[in-house]
Every structure is written in structure tokens, then in C-alpha cells.
Amino acid sequence: MGWDNDEKSLKTFLFSKINRKITFLLLITGLITPALTILYFYELALSVIPESIPLEQSVLLQTAAVIIIVLIGVNVGFFGFLFSRSISKPIKQLYAVTKEVEKGNFNVKTDVKTGDEIEELAVAFNNTTAALARIDNERREIDSAKTEFLSITSHELRSPMTPMKAQLQMLEQEYFGKLNDKQKHSLGIVIRNADRLDKIIVDFLEISRIEAARLKFSFKQIDLVKTAEETVEFMKGFANEKEIKLELKTDKIPVIDVDPDRVSQVLRNLINNAIKFSKNKSKIEIDVNIKEDHIQFSVKDYGCGMTSEDQIRVFEPFYQVEDHSRRVHGGTGLGLAICRGIVESQKGKIWVESKLGKGSTFSFTVPLKPIMEIEPIKVLFSPRSVIEGKLKEEFKKVLGPLGLGEFNELKSKNALWKEDLFKYVATLTNLFILSDEQGQLFKNKIGMIFGDEKDIINEKTVTPMLTLLRW
């Protein structure tokens, strides 16, 4: 094992770019002087010594010259290599540690004791990561304090509901005496709204758990086709109440590592919404398709559809579609926000396509690659909404009065992601709506909004430096 490591590290050292550069440079420098000197003395010797030198002596001289050059070469090469290693080693250490920071691991320190500017750089680096780690810790503490607070509050909020609901029902069931019609009606209103309040609190609890990624996911090897079939079966009961047909169509889906309960939860919510907004005796189509790197679920209804404003805002917490029959629907407005939280914490996407009066199709994706770690997703105070706000402003600035319309169009197609936006900007420059320069500026701004400051800084300053170093 040790032998392998040595071989590998020797290989890496030999082929390391810095080592090659410096060693080569030193080799050339180190060899020029002796080579020239030897050449000079060789010519001198030839011109002084009589013409006819026995062949052996001449060959001996030449061999001696070659050997001397080779020895010098080996010497310089060896020491040059050691020298370049003393520079490249600390740089490699810094590089390795920087890679860790890139991954988000701030608790790293580098130990460089070269007694020069590189050591100073390493010290500065350590200080920076220490500062970053502090900020990151603070953020985590605030996050968990917020979640703890939400959890406790929600629990406390739910507890009074038990005696409240029990007593209200007893009143309604005339435990305490007969009720007249007006009293019964009034009681009905109170009970309905108490139930509504309870449901909202439950959803709120769910959201707080999603936000802290303490949403319990349990991953197993699952055949999602079966999950879809079971979910549709389960929802058939509700669909039958309105005589709505549920049609399920599935591709052949490979077994993947996924949490089936969560997928089922999202699917149930989407089908429930579809049933709510469909007319009696209509149908709802549920499709499960395999795409390049993900599985796509879609729920298509032929109901009343949504306005474009609805489509943009429907995943927002507490947003409910304006509908004269809204009171009947009795939702909390949090279902889709929770679905988005679940889908996005599994690194999927969720979106809607809809035509007012014709119907809507809600779709979400589950990536094929297993999710190693569930990230906390902000559902309520989401960095997504901050990013979207900034993007909106940028669109208005760059595209003027058309900017808002374009932004909303992209949002409704769920195209507010970096790659999609870059493609969009490329289209704008291809159509000469923006000049190349304007397009690049726009892309930079978009990149910055998605947190790419470092790439832009590099572009501005590294290029001139590289030109200097090119030799």
C-alpha cells in the first residue's frame, strides 16, 4: 500500500504543472553556462592541441564533455526539482483546503511554515475561513432557534384545539340542551373555522420542518410505478364523489432510491387539487414518464384552469386561487408550498401549465441520482423569492417596459434558473435585441444574483495576469 502511494505521489509531483515549469526553467538555466563553457574550452583545446589527435583521445574528450553535461543536468534537475517542490507543496496544500471551502466546509485550516509570502497567504486564508465558519455557525444557530420556536409555538397552538373541538361538538350534539336553528347554524360556522385553523397550524408545522430539513425522509429502493398506482387507488374514493375518472399512464421506470411517502404526498395533493377544480364527471390524467436524468410526474385536469397571475403565484404560501366557489374548497393555501418544499429538497422541480377555462397540468420531477443529503429548503422566507425579486428588478432595468412581461413569462414556465436564463439572454443577443456587450453584462448580473461573484472577479483580473506570464 505504501509503495502505491509513493508511486502515485511521485507521479503527481513529476507531472505537476508548477514543478514541470520550474524544473525545466532551472534545467535550461543550469545547463546553459556549463554547456557553453565546455564548448568554448573544447574549441580552444582543438585549436591549441596539434591537428592529429589520436581518435581515442578525441572520443575520450567528447565522452568526458557529454558526461559532465549529463552530470550537471542531473544535479540541477534534482535540486531544481526539490526547489520547485518547496514552492508547489504549500500551494497544493492551499488548493486542497480551498476545495474543502468550496464544498461549504469552513472548518479547515492550513499549516504552511515556509517563512515567506506563501506562509502569509496561508495565514490570511486561515483567518478568512475562520471568519466564514463563524458566520456560518451564527446562521445555523439562528435557523435552529427559529425552527425550535416555530415547533414549540405550533404545538402550543394545537393543544387548545382539543378541548375546543370536543366542547363544540358536544354543544352541537346537544349534550347541553336542545339548540334552535340559529344556534345550530352559528355553531356550524365556529366548528368549520376551528377545523380550518387547525389544518393551517398543521401545515405550518410541516413547513417549519421542511425549512429545517428535519422533514423525515426515509429512502428505500422503490418502484415508483407501484407508488403511483397505490396513490391513485387511494384517491379514487374522493374522485368518485364527483364521478371523476382517474387515468394513470406510466413508462417503465427503474427502481431508485427515493422516499415513497413524500412522492405519494405530493401526488395526493396535486390530485386532490385537480379533483377540487374539476367539474363532475370529467377526467384527470396522471402520467409518469422517464426522462434523461429524472422521472416526471404530471397531473392533468380539464377543469377551470388558472389565470397567468395564478400560475405564477400558486406555489406561494397562503396563495389561493380567486374563485367564487372558493369557500367550498376549504384549503389552507399551504399545500402547494409544502409540495414545492418537498420536491425541491429532493433536488427536483415543480411547475404548472394552464389555460384559463381549459384546465391545468401540474408536473414535478424526481432525479434518478440518489439524494445523499437533504438540504433545508426555505419555503416561507425563501432565498428563491429574494433571487426572483432581484431578477425582476434586473429585467425591468435591462429590458425596460417589456422586462416585467418577459420576467413573468419565464417565471410561469419555471425558467428562472441560471442555465435557462443564460439561454434566454443568448436568444436576445441572437435576435439583436441586445448587443453582445449588453448581453454579457446581463449574464454577469444574473450570475451575480445566483452567487457567482468569484467567476466575474476572475474574468476581470486573471486575464491580464495570464498574458504577462505567457512565455
Add this chain to the structure above:
Amino acid sequence: MKTILVVDDEEDIRESVKLILETRGYKVEMAVNGDDCLKKLTSVNPDLILLDIMMPGKPVDEVVRHIKNVKIAFMSVVRISEARKRGLCTQENIVDFIQKPFDVGDLVGRVELILGE
């Protein structure tokens, strides 16, 4: 007449459950937490214990360990996952899990089912 022991730290819940069950013809005894429940069991012999799982004092799994031959139904405000339920229902005499807030009708139905009426 069957006897039910209701154990919950909230008085309003105790009162409500007592009224509901007495109206159905059961005798109802009450306790305010785990220790009180075990104390009451020395003098009362209930057919069923309705036990809230989140109470101050002795944790509920310790309480349950001392109760072997009376049927127990847990009650909880917090939503409990199936896995957690399996972890709690460690004894044979734990027969049901009632989610709070409950429907009056649902509570009565479950109690009657447990007591085999």
C-alpha cells in the same frame, strides 16, 4: 359498568373526555400525570386507560412498563409517524393510538371497539 381512567395534564381535556364518556355510560376516573396514574391504579381497577403521551413528570414509556394487564390507548397532539407508533406500542396491552384533537364520535367509537361493546 366499565371504568375508564383518563390521564392528561390538561384539565379542560380531562373534563371534556369525562363528560363524553360518562354520557355513554362509563364510569370515569382521572389522573393528572404518569405518577398520579400509577398511584390511582393502586385503588382503582379500570378496564381501559386513556394515556396522553406528552405530560410533565415521568416519561410515558416508563409509566407503561408498570402497567401490564390493563388495556392502554395513547393520545397525542403531535402527529406521530408510523415508525414512532411502532416504537411506542411495545407491549401487548397497548391497543390504540388516538390523534388529538379528536372527533367526539371517533373517540366514542374507538373506546367502544376496544371494550368490545
